[in-house]
Structure formats: C-alpha cells, structure tokens
Amino acid sequence: MSQALDEVKIGGLGASRQRVEDARFIRGRGNYVDDIVLPGMLHMEILRSPLAHARIKSIDTSKAWAIPGVRLVLTGEMAAQRNLAWMPTLSYDTQAVLATDKVRFQGQEVACVVADDPYIARDGVEAIVVEYEPLPPIVNPVQALAPDAPLIRDDKEGQTDNVCYRWEVGDAEATERAFAEADVVSKLKLHYPRSHPSPIECCGSVADYNSATGKLTVYMTTQAPHIIRAAVALVAELPEHMIRIISPDIGGGFGNKVPVYPGYVCSILCSILTGRPVKWIEDKTGNLVSTGFGRDMYLTGEMALRADGKILAVRFHADTDQGAFFSDAQPSKFKVGLLHSAFACYDVPHGHITAQGTYTNKAPGGVAYRCSFRVTEAMFFQERMVQAAADDLGMDQAEFRRINLREDDSFPARTPFGFLVDSGQYAKCLQMGLDAIGYEDFKREQAEARKRGRYLGIGISTMTEPLGAGNSREYDILGIKMFDSAELRVHPTGKAILRTGAKTQGQGHETTWAQIVSHELGIPADDIVVEEGDTDHAPFGMGTYASRSTPVAGAAVSMVSRKIRAKARKLAAHLLEVSEEDVEWELGRFYVRGAQSRGVTIQECAMAAYTNMPDGMEPGLENNAYYDPPNLTWPFACYIATVEIDPETGVWDVLRLVAVDDCGVRINPMVVEGQITGGLTEAYAMSNMQFQTYDAEGNIVGGNYMDYLLPTAWETPGFELHEVVTPCPHHPIGAKGVGECAAVGGPAAFVNAVMNAIGHTGVRNIDMPLLPDRVWDAIRTGKDISGAPPFRNA
Amino acid sequence: MYPSRFRYEAPRSLGEAFALLAEHGDEAKVLAGGQSLIPLVKLRFAAPAMLVDINGIPELAYHREDADGSLRIGALCRHADLERSPLLPGNHPTMAAAAPLVADPIVRTRGTLVGSLCHADPQGDWASVMLALNGEIIAQGPNGRRTIPAVDFVVGPFQNALHPGEIAVEARVPAARGTVSGSYLKLERRVGDFATAGVAVAIESVGGQVIRAGIGLTGVGAGNIKAVEAEQSLVGYTLDPDVIARAAELAAGAARPKTDHRGSAEYKRHVVATFVRRALSGYRAPVAA
Structure with a gap:
C-alpha cells in the first residue's frame, strides 16, 4: 500500500501555503538596503538638474566643500577622470552618470555630495551653484523630428537627428495584398501614456570598497544582482571575483530595479574615493523623475477584415518616446522588445510592424513596467483594435473574438511576427468569463438603462503574452544568455537550502520555490530555506523580471531536485540492498518494486549520503542546475469589466471585473491570486488615474505622490478570479509566467468598457488615463480625446 | 525626511x-x-x-456647541474628531459632509481644521466650508484676542491674516436660524487627492423660503471662492428647479479655474454648476470611510 505523502499537506504544488517571508515583513524585521549600517559609513545625496535641456557653463562646489561634515563633492568632470562620466545602457546606448556637457532632462544627475549624515549631504547639495545656459526643450516625438529641432545627443558621434532607432518586422508585401482583399479596414490611433513602476521602496545602494583587500561589496536594490556584478566588472574594470553584489529584501521592483542607475555608480565611485562605505538612498521624487519609466508610445494601425469577421491582416506603427538616453532595460534582440507579440492569440495570417524611437528631453528608461518588454503596449493596442474592428463590422465584441481566437487544436502555431505559441484553451477561457459576468443579461440591462439615461458599458480583453525570457537564442544581456539556475543542498537530517539566480521582490520565491522542491522530493516545504540575491552565495542567474522566475529559475529548481532524487535513488538502492532498477519512487520515499512496504524516506537517503554511502560514491547530497528554456511560456487571460458612467461628471465606476487566468499549473494558488489582484489594481490605475507627462518647458508632471497617483483600497474595485489550467508543454512542472498578465491585459478591459458605454456618441477613443473631464468632454463633443492630460489632441 | x-x-x-x-x-x-x-x-x-x-497645550483640543448653537473648534481639534463628532450630523450638515472628505484617513487623524485654514492652500476643503457658513477665526496674541471673518482670513495663496506672534486658537461657526440644510461635494481623482473641484453649500430656511445661503468653492481659483451672487440669488426664494439652476450658473460664473492635470477649466466650471445644483437638490454624496 502506498505510503506517499499528501502533497498539499507538506506544502507542495497546489498548496496555498502562507508566505514565509511575511513573518518578518509584517513584524518590521525585514532587511532592506536602507537597513544596512556599516562602520564609518558616509551618506550620499544627488544634485539634480532643474532644467530639461541646458548647457552647463560652470559648477561651483566650493560652498559645499566648506560645510563641516562634507567629505566629498563629486562632479562629472571628476567622474570623467575615472572614465565613469558615462556608462553603457542595456540597449547599446550610453547614458550620463553625472552631466559634464549638457543636462538633457529635468532631474538628471549633475553632482553628488558625500557627508557624515544625510542632512549635511542635502545641505551640501543646496550649496552647489550651477550656471546653466538654457536650450529649447523637446517633450514629444513630433517636436523631436521637426526639421529644426535641436540635437539632444550631440555627444554621440555621427548622430545628426533625434532618432534613436528604426525597426520593422513582418511581411509588408503579403500584408499589403491582404489589405487589398479586405471588405472592411478598421483604423485606430492611440497613445499609451508614460507611467512609472514606482515601487514603494525607492532605489538605493551601500557601496563598500575595502582598499586593504581590494574587494567591493555593494548592497543594492536590484532585481538582477549577478548581471550587475558582470556589468560592474566590465564598466568599472574591477576583477569579477572581487565584486560582491548583495540584493537584500527588496520593496517592490516592477521592472524599475533592473537597470544600472547613476546613483549606484556614484556610490561605488564615492566609496573608492573616500575609502569608506557610502550609502545612497533615493527619495520618492528622485525615483519618479529619473529612473526607468514605462510606456510612452504612440500607436497607429489598421486591421484588414472580411465581412464575416475574419481578420485577414494587421499592420501598425509605433513611435516610442525614449527620453534622453536609450536605456530600455530589455534583453531581447528586438529594438522594441516584444511589441511584435501583439495579436498572438488570434489567427492572423499576415502582419507588418514598423517602429521608431526618438530622443526627447525627458527621463530615460522605457523599462518593462510589470511586463515583458513592451508587451503591455502591444496587448493594449491589440485589444483596443479588436474592439474598434468589432464595432466597425457591427459585430458583437465577444463573437468577433470567438471567430478569430486560435483553436485548441491549432498549437503549436507561428505568429506572423515569428513567435511560436504553444498551448491554450482560449475559447474556454472566454466563455467562462462571459458566463461569470452574465454577458447576455448585462447587454439587456445596458439597453434598458440607456433608455433611462444611464450609461452602462462592458469591455473584454483577451490575450496571450510571451513570458519568461528567454531562450538563449534570442535573449541575452551583455551577451550572457538568458538561462537561470538553482543550487540545492540537502543536509544530513533531510532539511535543505535552495539558492537560485533569481531575486524575489515580493513574488514570494521563499515560499514557492520550496513548494517545487517539495513536489519533486517530498521534503516538507517548511524544511527548506530559500536564499537569493548574494552573488558570493547564489549560482549565476539572470534575475527576476518579465515573469521569468517560474518559467526559468523555477524550472531549474525542478531540474536540480530531480538530480538530487537521482542520487537519492542510488542511496535508496544501497540501503534497501536491491538494484537501482528495482527501486520505485512515490512522494517522499523509495520502495522496492513489488514490496511497497519496504522503503526508505528521502530523509533516510539524505542521512546515508553523509554516513553510509555505497563504496565509490561521492559523499554529500547537493547539486545545481542551469536551465535554458526551449521557448517562452504563453499564459492566456480573459478580463471582462462592467462600468457605469455618470454622464454629468464623466466619473465612472467599475461594477464588476471578472478575470479568467490560464497560467498553467499553479504552484501556490494564493500567491497567484495575489499577483493577479495586484496586476488588476495597476491596470485599473493606468486606465483611470495614472500618468506622467511634461509641460512645454520640460517640467515633469507626476514627480511626486500628489500628482502621480497610486490607487488605494478605497477606489480599487473588487475582482472576481477564475482559472483554467493548460499546462505549459515544455516546462518541467507545466507552469507558465503569471506576474504580469493582469497588468498587461487589464487596462484594455476597463477602457473598452468605458468606450462601450459611450459607443452611441460616435467616440472611438479616449487616451488613458480616462479622467472624468476627458470622458465628459468626449460625451459632450462626440470627439476622440488624444494625448496625455492636460494637453489635448497634441 | x-x-x-x-x-x-x-x-x-x-x-x-x-x-x-x-x-x-x-x-x-x-x-x-x-x-x-x-x-x-x-x-x-x-x-x-x-x-x-x-x-x-491641552486647552486647544476641543470642539463644542455653545448654548446659542454656534460651533467652536479649537486649534488642536483633528479632522477625525469632527468626522466622528455627534455634534455635526444634525445641526451642521455642511461640516458633517466635509469632514470625511478631507484628505485621507491618515491625514485626518493628525491634521486640524484650524491648521488647514492657516495653511491657506487654495485647494483646502475647510476654507470653502467656512466661507459658506460665514465662519470666523479667533487669533490670539500677547495682546489679547481678535476675531477675523473667514472671508478676510486668507489674504493670498498660502498667506493668512495672522500677525507675527499670533496663534489661530479657534474657528467659530455662527449659529444658524430656521431649518438647516447643506452639503459638501468634492470631485477627486483618488481618495486623498486635492479637489478637482469642490462645492460647500449651506442653506437656512423658514417655511421653505431661504433666509440665508452660503456657497464656497474649492480648487477653482487662486483661493477658495465665496460665490456671493449665487448666494444672494437664493435668498427669499424656495429651492425650485429654476432658482437652483440660476444659482448653479452664478456659482460657475464665480469660479476662476485653470486647466491642469486634474481637468480642464471648462470642466471644473461645469462640475461647480453640477455640484451646486446637486447640493441644493438634496443630493447626498457618498461618505468616505
């Protein structure tokens, strides 16, 4: 009779295990970068440019140096002597560490002050006098491309205009032929406004260069510590073994903590120059005005349609506003990340995409804010285009999707832009969502309400997105392939420590990785400690972003556990005195085939690995695994929102939001639901209130939490979550990424619902955020509202 | 910090x-x-x-109703004290409506009404309420106390009428006559945001006829605005739709909004008219937790 352990009871796959990291977080016992205090530590503060575009005529630091307690005032000129005034970006551009020639955006780093305490450091920053010669600022791609536009990147040899890249993908000719045969061509133009990941913990570092040993230790807020080590080795020309990056507890990343920022580099340089540890902790405004933003993309496109609703082809153009430096933190070989994953869930035979990036006098970045590198813009455009097409055809939006979604037996399928989508049950997810919301009933209610002057609307968003960069063919950083890693050590008593090359920032790895080990080995999850983020301890990995942890590092956890199990099987055979071929596995124990009661537990095998191994066997029970995924993972989601608009004020309320997520096998359902809830909250924020913009002088709007709004529990609607499970065909436990689905697919559901509610007015599009005044204006005028507020139709 | x-x-x-x-x-x-x-x-x-x-200074932490029905609010009375006060809902409906809409619960726990008035932020909520209620501020200095009408207290954005050495120790809302009604309506992008536009309305009536009307506007000018013409247009009338519509239009005319990231000037003016109409029609705003 089987003596296998109950997997859910030991905290394996499918257990909604309480998050083990929360015990310290909710007691205030976490250990964040700002909690690090080292003997003799100094404090650094950055002087930022008040102007968007200006030539630096002079910098007078004498008054700052004169303040008691100021230890160092660092300027770009001093950094240049160490060849560190500029640094490379992850998009093969360069970015100023400290400005030497010009400032190119408001908030750019100009100098920094190192002092005995953070108060004095700020006094020092205030005492620096910079003389600027203002230059005309450029705040959008149209201005950037004007014939007489000033050249922003005059530092780059051969750069004669403000274009930073051009890119295209797909088959233009085949697409053109498909358009020629179309019964209907549907068009859409929109702007996805600039947003900011805005983790509650801002960026920061404590750099500690030990001049006696030559070792540099940097505690920093990074989602990818191993990459940082490699980057520091290459940029600062320090030997890699003398660099230790420690990413302690991280208070949220959302893509913001992938890039290398000037503050990190300055803290390292200041530690080298002063010979003392130097702490830099960014404030909220510093984070919002200078670190990696998301989106800021203008999309124009069209869809070729047959009268019966079949999509024949799609083509669109994207203009991306990159800010002053092209520093998109993305590892793909494609210039606009995975923008071309658009329309992957639909059977679209032909497509063509063009894109162009421009430099502007705005903060650089273009990070993947809770998405896989421009996937959010792709899916938003896709779902807004789908709604516009259904409207143009006079077809029900659900029916239009039914006609065009890929069918279950069509996988694997190649998209017109080259992706291989490998699994899904799209129609089932859509139907589950429609049933949950009561689609037909709502449409009747909507028609009734309209007669009484009430504006109800329903919006759908369905999408699959590529999560889990990479595979090594198409994804790398600095040439390093996008694999990930895990190392597992099982101690003599059967307890274990697991380390991976990923880095949790709220995802709950300490909880969920243990569950994968538990699933593979039958060791209770509570007996496994998980550690990440210290490059001297953890195996080399590419970090956590793009929902890649479970698809890549999670797979490595599975694979290393299986290596351990393979060795344990040999130990079991030895203990049971049978040949290895006669040993069977059930969760938590090996037994003799045909004599199930005769067995040994995984813990007994562990003890034997240190006390009683067979002759010739290497002692110990530990191993590591490096995993290079064969493909991305393709979760699917269907989000359906219903809203009611107050037509007098334009204020809209979410009535319901139904989410159906298929992210394959769920390791910890509670953690997955948390991810979806968080993502939908961010999606709601984007659609309703959140944006950054710049005025004509290049002053940022949205550089603090008075102007850049995070939704609170008060206004965030409740979400109704449902699930479908289509296992990933290539992942060891069938899991797919999930962290970003809701933030990526959610915004279109809310916007489509509002547009559906005012469909009778003839308005086709209101650009996000759908602030009440914009909705009111659209209803009143019957005209589209474009561009970021407060500027209209720019 | x-x-x-x-x-x-x-x-x-x-x-x-x-x-x-x-x-x-x-x-x-x-x-x-x-x-x-x-x-x-x-x-x-x-x-x-x-x-x-x-x-x-414990003697500043109070709010109370005098025998004549006027309300006194000490300098250390928190927004949250007013939000939870049993004194407000019956006789002071405009105050009761505004208290839960000030900022967010965290700010309300520590922030004070008198402090908000002194700060003189054009987007402050209480100043509009005080303008609508003909409130007063009691300033005290080494030489004694003086009373400053709310309409004179704010002399510019972030500037008040206190003399150096004075402390605003109390705000006072005079007693109402007749039947009291009123509200405070605020449009905000998110809880805790400053008002895109806000409207305080306070009505005293006898036998259905308005004997005094107060209308204060938030977030639609360089300071809080007392919509005097709109107020006067109501006195002597019953609140029928035509009278309400006229007052709403006059209040919107008194607004001096600017286009910003919270909304266009035109929109804010429209919201003022809509909210004045709603407040006068007995529209009840949803009350924040």
Whole structure:
C-alpha cells in the first residue's frame, strides 16, 4: 500500500501555503538596503538638474566643500577622470552618470555630495551653484523630428537627428495584398501614456570598497544582482571575483530595479574615493523623475477584415518616446522588445510592424513596467483594435473574438511576427468569463438603462503574452544568455537550502520555490530555506523580471531536485540492498518494486549520503542546475469589466471585473491570486488615474505622490478570479509566467468598457488615463480625446 | 525626511508659546497637526528656524456647541474628531459632509481644521466650508484676542491674516436660524487627492423660503471662492428647479479655474454648476470611510 505523502499537506504544488517571508515583513524585521549600517559609513545625496535641456557653463562646489561634515563633492568632470562620466545602457546606448556637457532632462544627475549624515549631504547639495545656459526643450516625438529641432545627443558621434532607432518586422508585401482583399479596414490611433513602476521602496545602494583587500561589496536594490556584478566588472574594470553584489529584501521592483542607475555608480565611485562605505538612498521624487519609466508610445494601425469577421491582416506603427538616453532595460534582440507579440492569440495570417524611437528631453528608461518588454503596449493596442474592428463590422465584441481566437487544436502555431505559441484553451477561457459576468443579461440591462439615461458599458480583453525570457537564442544581456539556475543542498537530517539566480521582490520565491522542491522530493516545504540575491552565495542567474522566475529559475529548481532524487535513488538502492532498477519512487520515499512496504524516506537517503554511502560514491547530497528554456511560456487571460458612467461628471465606476487566468499549473494558488489582484489594481490605475507627462518647458508632471497617483483600497474595485489550467508543454512542472498578465491585459478591459458605454456618441477613443473631464468632454463633443492630460489632441 | 536644521520647542501653555513666538518672530512656525508644514519642511520648500509645537497645550483640543448653537473648534481639534463628532450630523450638515472628505484617513487623524485654514492652500476643503457658513477665526496674541471673518482670513495663496506672534486658537461657526440644510461635494481623482473641484453649500430656511445661503468653492481659483451672487440669488426664494439652476450658473460664473492635470477649466466650471445644483437638490454624496 502506498505510503506517499499528501502533497498539499507538506506544502507542495497546489498548496496555498502562507508566505514565509511575511513573518518578518509584517513584524518590521525585514532587511532592506536602507537597513544596512556599516562602520564609518558616509551618506550620499544627488544634485539634480532643474532644467530639461541646458548647457552647463560652470559648477561651483566650493560652498559645499566648506560645510563641516562634507567629505566629498563629486562632479562629472571628476567622474570623467575615472572614465565613469558615462556608462553603457542595456540597449547599446550610453547614458550620463553625472552631466559634464549638457543636462538633457529635468532631474538628471549633475553632482553628488558625500557627508557624515544625510542632512549635511542635502545641505551640501543646496550649496552647489550651477550656471546653466538654457536650450529649447523637446517633450514629444513630433517636436523631436521637426526639421529644426535641436540635437539632444550631440555627444554621440555621427548622430545628426533625434532618432534613436528604426525597426520593422513582418511581411509588408503579403500584408499589403491582404489589405487589398479586405471588405472592411478598421483604423485606430492611440497613445499609451508614460507611467512609472514606482515601487514603494525607492532605489538605493551601500557601496563598500575595502582598499586593504581590494574587494567591493555593494548592497543594492536590484532585481538582477549577478548581471550587475558582470556589468560592474566590465564598466568599472574591477576583477569579477572581487565584486560582491548583495540584493537584500527588496520593496517592490516592477521592472524599475533592473537597470544600472547613476546613483549606484556614484556610490561605488564615492566609496573608492573616500575609502569608506557610502550609502545612497533615493527619495520618492528622485525615483519618479529619473529612473526607468514605462510606456510612452504612440500607436497607429489598421486591421484588414472580411465581412464575416475574419481578420485577414494587421499592420501598425509605433513611435516610442525614449527620453534622453536609450536605456530600455530589455534583453531581447528586438529594438522594441516584444511589441511584435501583439495579436498572438488570434489567427492572423499576415502582419507588418514598423517602429521608431526618438530622443526627447525627458527621463530615460522605457523599462518593462510589470511586463515583458513592451508587451503591455502591444496587448493594449491589440485589444483596443479588436474592439474598434468589432464595432466597425457591427459585430458583437465577444463573437468577433470567438471567430478569430486560435483553436485548441491549432498549437503549436507561428505568429506572423515569428513567435511560436504553444498551448491554450482560449475559447474556454472566454466563455467562462462571459458566463461569470452574465454577458447576455448585462447587454439587456445596458439597453434598458440607456433608455433611462444611464450609461452602462462592458469591455473584454483577451490575450496571450510571451513570458519568461528567454531562450538563449534570442535573449541575452551583455551577451550572457538568458538561462537561470538553482543550487540545492540537502543536509544530513533531510532539511535543505535552495539558492537560485533569481531575486524575489515580493513574488514570494521563499515560499514557492520550496513548494517545487517539495513536489519533486517530498521534503516538507517548511524544511527548506530559500536564499537569493548574494552573488558570493547564489549560482549565476539572470534575475527576476518579465515573469521569468517560474518559467526559468523555477524550472531549474525542478531540474536540480530531480538530480538530487537521482542520487537519492542510488542511496535508496544501497540501503534497501536491491538494484537501482528495482527501486520505485512515490512522494517522499523509495520502495522496492513489488514490496511497497519496504522503503526508505528521502530523509533516510539524505542521512546515508553523509554516513553510509555505497563504496565509490561521492559523499554529500547537493547539486545545481542551469536551465535554458526551449521557448517562452504563453499564459492566456480573459478580463471582462462592467462600468457605469455618470454622464454629468464623466466619473465612472467599475461594477464588476471578472478575470479568467490560464497560467498553467499553479504552484501556490494564493500567491497567484495575489499577483493577479495586484496586476488588476495597476491596470485599473493606468486606465483611470495614472500618468506622467511634461509641460512645454520640460517640467515633469507626476514627480511626486500628489500628482502621480497610486490607487488605494478605497477606489480599487473588487475582482472576481477564475482559472483554467493548460499546462505549459515544455516546462518541467507545466507552469507558465503569471506576474504580469493582469497588468498587461487589464487596462484594455476597463477602457473598452468605458468606450462601450459611450459607443452611441460616435467616440472611438479616449487616451488613458480616462479622467472624468476627458470622458465628459468626449460625451459632450462626440470627439476622440488624444494625448496625455492636460494637453489635448497634441 | 531630511529638512534643514531647525530648533524645536514644545510649550506647555499658550503663554509659553507666545513668548517663543515673540522671541523668534518670522523665523518661527507653529506646528499643530503637521500635515501641511511637515511636507513643506521635508521638501525644504520651507525652512523655519524654529518650530513651536502646540500639541502639548491641552486647552486647544476641543470642539463644542455653545448654548446659542454656534460651533467652536479649537486649534488642536483633528479632522477625525469632527468626522466622528455627534455634534455635526444634525445641526451642521455642511461640516458633517466635509469632514470625511478631507484628505485621507491618515491625514485626518493628525491634521486640524484650524491648521488647514492657516495653511491657506487654495485647494483646502475647510476654507470653502467656512466661507459658506460665514465662519470666523479667533487669533490670539500677547495682546489679547481678535476675531477675523473667514472671508478676510486668507489674504493670498498660502498667506493668512495672522500677525507675527499670533496663534489661530479657534474657528467659530455662527449659529444658524430656521431649518438647516447643506452639503459638501468634492470631485477627486483618488481618495486623498486635492479637489478637482469642490462645492460647500449651506442653506437656512423658514417655511421653505431661504433666509440665508452660503456657497464656497474649492480648487477653482487662486483661493477658495465665496460665490456671493449665487448666494444672494437664493435668498427669499424656495429651492425650485429654476432658482437652483440660476444659482448653479452664478456659482460657475464665480469660479476662476485653470486647466491642469486634474481637468480642464471648462470642466471644473461645469462640475461647480453640477455640484451646486446637486447640493441644493438634496443630493447626498457618498461618505468616505
């Protein structure tokens, strides 16, 4: 009779295990970068440019140096002597560490002050006098491309205009032929406004260069510590073994903590120059005005349609506003990340995409804010285009999707832009969502309400997105392939420590990785400690972003556990005195085939690995695994929102939001639901209130939490979550990424619902955020509202 | 937060506080709830050399109704005290409607009504309520007390009528006559945001006929606006739709909004008209938790 352990009871796959990291977080016992205090530590503060575009005529630091307690005032000129005034970006551009020639955006780093305490450091920053010669600022791609536009990147040899890249993908000719045969061509133009990941913990570092040993230790807020080590080795020309990056507890990343920022580099340089540890902790405004933003993309496109609703082809153009430096933190070989994953869930035979990036006098970045590198813009455009097409055809939006979604037996399928989508049950997810919301009933209610002057609307968003960069063919950083890693050590008593090359920032790895080990080995999850983020301890990995942890590092956890199990099987055979071929596995124990009661537990095998191994066997029970995924993972989601608009004020309320997520096998359902809830909250924020913009002088709007709004529990609607499970065909436990689905697919559901509610007015599009005044204006005028507020139709 | 260096004193009596203010003059700022001053100091937009913390002066922590029905609110009465006060819902409906809409629950726990008036932020909620209710501010200094009508208290954005050395110790809402009605309606992008537009309406009526009307506007000008013509248009009338529509139009005309990231000027003016109409029609705003 089987003596296998109950997997859910030991905290394996499918257990909604309480998050083990929360015990310290909710007691205030976490250990964040700002909690690090080292003997003799100094404090650094950055002087930022008040102007968007200006030539630096002079910098007078004498008054700052004169303040008691100021230890160092660092300027770009001093950094240049160490060849560190500029640094490379992850998009093969360069970015100023400290400005030497010009400032190119408001908030750019100009100098920094190192002092005995953070108060004095700020006094020092205030005492620096910079003389600027203002230059005309450029705040959008149209201005950037004007014939007489000033050249922003005059530092780059051969750069004669403000274009930073051009890119295209797909088959233009085949697409053109498909358009020629179309019964209907549907068009859409929109702007996805600039947003900011805005983790509650801002960026920061404590750099500690030990001049006696030559070792540099940097505690920093990074989602990818191993990459940082490699980057520091290459940029600062320090030997890699003398660099230790420690990413302690991280208070949220959302893509913001992938890039290398000037503050990190300055803290390292200041530690080298002063010979003392130097702490830099960014404030909220510093984070919002200078670190990696998301989106800021203008999309124009069209869809070729047959009268019966079949999509024949799609083509669109994207203009991306990159800010002053092209520093998109993305590892793909494609210039606009995975923008071309658009329309992957639909059977679209032909497509063509063009894109162009421009430099502007705005903060650089273009990070993947809770998405896989421009996937959010792709899916938003896709779902807004789908709604516009259904409207143009006079077809029900659900029916239009039914006609065009890929069918279950069509996988694997190649998209017109080259992706291989490998699994899904799209129609089932859509139907589950429609049933949950009561689609037909709502449409009747909507028609009734309209007669009484009430504006109800329903919006759908369905999408699959590529999560889990990479595979090594198409994804790398600095040439390093996008694999990930895990190392597992099982101690003599059967307890274990697991380390991976990923880095949790709220995802709950300490909880969920243990569950994968538990699933593979039958060791209770509570007996496994998980550690990440210290490059001297953890195996080399590419970090956590793009929902890649479970698809890549999670797979490595599975694979290393299986290596351990393979060795344990040999130990079991030895203990049971049978040949290895006669040993069977059930969760938590090996037994003799045909004599199930005769067995040994995984813990007994562990003890034997240190006390009683067979002759010739290497002692110990530990191993590591490096995993290079064969493909991305393709979760699917269907989000359906219903809203009611107050037509007098334009204020809209979410009535319901139904989410159906298929992210394959769920390791910890509670953690997955948390991810979806968080993502939908961010999606709601984007659609309703959140944006950054710049005025004509290049002053940022949205550089603090008075102007850049995070939704609170008060206004965030409740979400109704449902699930479908289509296992990933290539992942060891069938899991797919999930962290970003809701933030990526959610915004279109809310916007489509509002547009559906005012469909009778003839308005086709209101650009996000759908602030009440914009909705009111659209209803009143019957005209589209474009561009970021407060500027209209720019 | 890393403000500039400042001295901090926590007097235990008003006398001690006046002495400190006399000694330090313009260099000193009074700290009560701190919900406006502390952010300014944090951002180094303000750098007072001395903070005089009045939180240790217990006689300022009160709000009460006098026998004649007027309401007195001490300098340490928190927004949250008013939000939970049993005195407000019956006789002071405009105050009762505004209290839960000020900022967010965290700010309301520490921030004070009098402090909000002194800060004179054009987007402050209480100033509109005080304008609608013909409220007064009691200023006290070493030479005694004086009463400043709310309409004269704010002399410019972030500037009040206090003399150096004075402390605003109390706000007073005069007693109403007849039947009291009113509300405060606020459109905000998110809880805790400043008003895109806000409207305070206070009506006193006898036998259905308005004998006094007060209308204050938030977030639609360089300061809070008392919509005097709209107020006067109501007096002597019953609140029928035509009268309400006229007052709404006059209030919108009194607004001086600017287009910004919260909304267009045109929209804000429209919201003023809509909210005045709703408030006069007995529309009940949803009350925040």
